[in-house]
Amino acid sequence: MQADKLSKYRPCPAVPLRDRSWPSKTITVAPAWCSVDLRDGNQALRQPMNIAQKLEMFELLVEIGFKEIEVGFPAASTIEYDFLRKLIDEGHIPDDVTVQVLTQAREPLIRKSFEALRGVKKAIVHLYNSTSTLQREVVFKMGQQEIIALGVRGAEVIREEAARFDGDIRYQYSPESFTGTELDFALEICEAVAAVWEPSPERPVILNLPATVEMSTPNIYADQIEWFIRKLKQRDSIRISLHAHNDRGCAVAATELALMAGADRVEGTLFGNGERTGNVDILTLALNMFSQGVDPKLDFSNINRVTEVYQRCTGLPVHPRHPYVGELVYTAFSGSHQDAISKGMEALENDKSGLWAVPYLPIDPKDVGRSYESIICINSQSGKGGAAYIMNQEFGYKLPKKMRPGFGRLVQEETERVGSELSAKAVLAVFEREYLRQQQGGIRLKQFNVVKRHVDQHEEMSVANIEAVVEVDNRELHLQESGNGPLDAFCAALRRDAGLDFALTSYHEHALTEGSSAKAVTYIEVLGSDHGEAWWGAGIDTDIIISSIKALLSAINRMQAGR
Template identity: 45%
Template sequence: MPYHRYRPVHERVQVPLTERTWPTRRLTEAPLWAPVDLRDGNQALAEPMDPGRKRRMFDLLTGMGFKEIEVGYPSSSQLDFDFVRHLATPGVVPEDVTVVVFTPARRDLIERTFASIEGMSRVVVHLYTATAPTWRNVVLGQDRPALRTMIRDAAAHLARLAGDRDIRFQFSPEVFNLTEPDYVLEICNDLTALWDASPDRPVIHNLPATVEVATPNVYADQIEYMHRHLDRRDAVILSVHPHNDRGTGVACAELAVLAGAQRGEGCLFGNGERTGNVDLVTLALNLHAQGVDPMIDLSDIDEVRRVVEHCNRLPVPERHPYAGDLVHTAFSGTHQDAIKKGLAHHAKRAADLGVPPEQAPWEVPYLPIDPADVGRDYQAVIRVNSQSGKGGIAYLLHTRYGLELPRRLQIDFASVVQRATDGSGEEITAEQLWQLFHATYLAPGEIGALAGWNTVETGPGAHEFTGTLRDGRRLSGAGNGPLSALTAALAADGIDVDILHYAEHALDPGRGSRAIAYVEARVNGTTCWGAAQDTSVLTASVHAVLAAVHRII
């Protein structure tokens, strides 16, 4: 591959920062969030949102608690213009929500943008221009002084059109991460002064990694340089807008906040041009997983995902962090066993603390957050295929069917499941597990049960078993309990049975409930398991022994 065609980032842009402080900082609060799904996300769609989908996305964002939302690029299309005009309808935008509209640095497009927000309050007008050398030289045909003048003129036009209305300003030097730091600083400081930014009317300087080109630490250094050197720092909201070209958009955003950024732009589930914008859902839930309030509501993540998939007409991948169908799911046997034990420990810990499980501290292996925090249940946490072990299989049978398999039976059934799934490699559902368990351990006792049987206590510690086989032969035996009497009767008929392990439990609460019995027996020298269920514990026990016998005989 022709790797020699590319230059490392430090040869393309200088970062004049030597004494960085961001590596020693911690994330202790959420930044200001600014979702751009309706503008940056929408322009990346093969089929842009129609008005109905746009409104549904807007309602989702406000319902989740976002307070600043970029709603469109009104000078780019009539559809975007009309949607902004729709938002100008009284009562559509909640009183505590600010809308952001996006415009290039061209007078005619700026004027069209202001026409779209006529009559609206709490608006941010977002001015952008690409500033990196390649864009200046190839796309815009402007040198540094000429482009700086063009941006100042556009910013002054914004200020004139805004007058004394409730409008604030935002500037994005597009491709900030490949622009000379001193040049970006000059332009941003120009606009801070021109717009007369103050702490009660701050300007937003949004610094995009429009095309991700370096490791996240480089972006963090660039942000910290700006954070330290911006004029009127208390009158500037330092914002970031990472893309995900290298797959590290989330890391770029998190390190940028450590470096001094106060605001983050992105999209739900990372939609956007090329490989997408930074994912606000992942950023928010990363904070949640560190004990920091993300300040947005993701308690029903599946509903959020459904709306986003509907509006974008793009699926959220099954392995997407926090939201994918499989992210809280374990197929591996060792992982399943650890999760099963972890969930049991969590329930006990909650009981010991006297609090509901959803309020107890969360420390469960392989699950960074409690799936219930985002509206998921535990039914899909453990799923079974050919790689799964006894813990996951036992967990599914317990949660769905109430079975409490003895440990050695878990091991035995795991090998049965593996044989059943090895051929196809496909996942096996809880229902299929139950069917396989029934066919393996219960059905032999049901099919080959005695035509009739009886057991009586003939004296202290003395029991007698009598029965009739389906071919008419009679069985009879005595022992110190019903099952020992049964094995004696079988021995008299030439079947040597030694019960190695016995367990039983109720399947349902209350009197008259079903019970299930599990028996591990050595039958004519071969060890196997049998099981049976009945409202009578004794009947279940006898049939479990017979199930083990009929699996061998």
């Protein structure tokens, strides 16, 4: 930045709160949530939602579990008036959900808001007027007492209308741009407005303290909230609500700290959609709590549905790296990350504690309706752990640890060849091509039989006689041999009759499928006569003996081909 521009700006003043208590507190219970997607979120769209889209969004919010939903500013917009009437007249509002309407402190707007609410069972009327120093001096050119009078008169009109209203009306007041308002003045106007409504513990008033423009670091917002709560009269009759915007990119942090400072309620939107840089993201806030073992009282167990409805109704995309939700947030491309995740998932299978503890994954993707399929994706940055994880999670292949580096190199070569990310099926195709398919010019198994097995109870060993036919360089070779087992006998026959010099150094097997026709997969490592590089092979068959013979030939063929 140009140094001469700095003189235009000044830091937000600190709050005189020396013995602040919020830094030592933690969030242990969820706040009351109020969605403002249909108001703040809607007014931030290039193309505002139509009534059908609004209804779909409302129903989604109800499904998620919001008990308070701000449905709009019915006195200022025909479509918002008509939408509220549709909700009421067609019975879309569940008995346990309270709708909230916004109105400025202007008598005609207040009276029209109540007209729009006729027939509703429960509602919050949300009154606001601007209180900040800048707004008073530049926009309204009014002094503090004039601003207080405006707010108080609005509260009186609301009280008059509520007295004639059949439904249950609750009251909310917002000193707009609270964070740009002198704290003592914000307290004075809030108490003056609340006094008109005569709050009680049984019928508390909501005082909503918005960071209409995020002007400071999150700790200062928390200080402002704690200062306000300490000075507030009738605290037991007031619900302190937060409404943070995201101009500095810190709305989530600011809200979390302000909750620690004693706030009771949070207004925000899904995915943080709001004017300028947005409102606080309730979804992120809720899942942050969830990740700490706190019940957020909102249901995001099907996050893909939430995303899909949101995108369809608003026309806005969800960033692929959006916390908890984005397409790539549970995806690792880095080899070291993939290896750590793979090992963490393996350890989790044997952990009986029930606690989630996997590197790089703060929550279990399945808890929000995501699958493990996209946790690890394969590109040129990927390593051995990622390819092995894909093979295990998607296809059931549990590659031995010593086999993984070689397979990882093959997969990396493939990503560089195609120049893009590999799908899980493409990773499997590399495995099948390199390990399972017979190679040209190699040794092919034509026939294999175990002729006889002898078991010696005293020596705790068995002897097997085998017969086999293999094709070597387009000629058939008939093998007969005995050994400790069929595989040992086959190795001996290959050394003697095919002139091969190798040592079998590792053997692993496991069932690949379940049931009476289950297939077994075998992994074998061989070392050539020069005792240099080790070579792995794999084989699959319903007969475990045949799968081991196939794996041996796969390893030998790869060794001979230098592949």
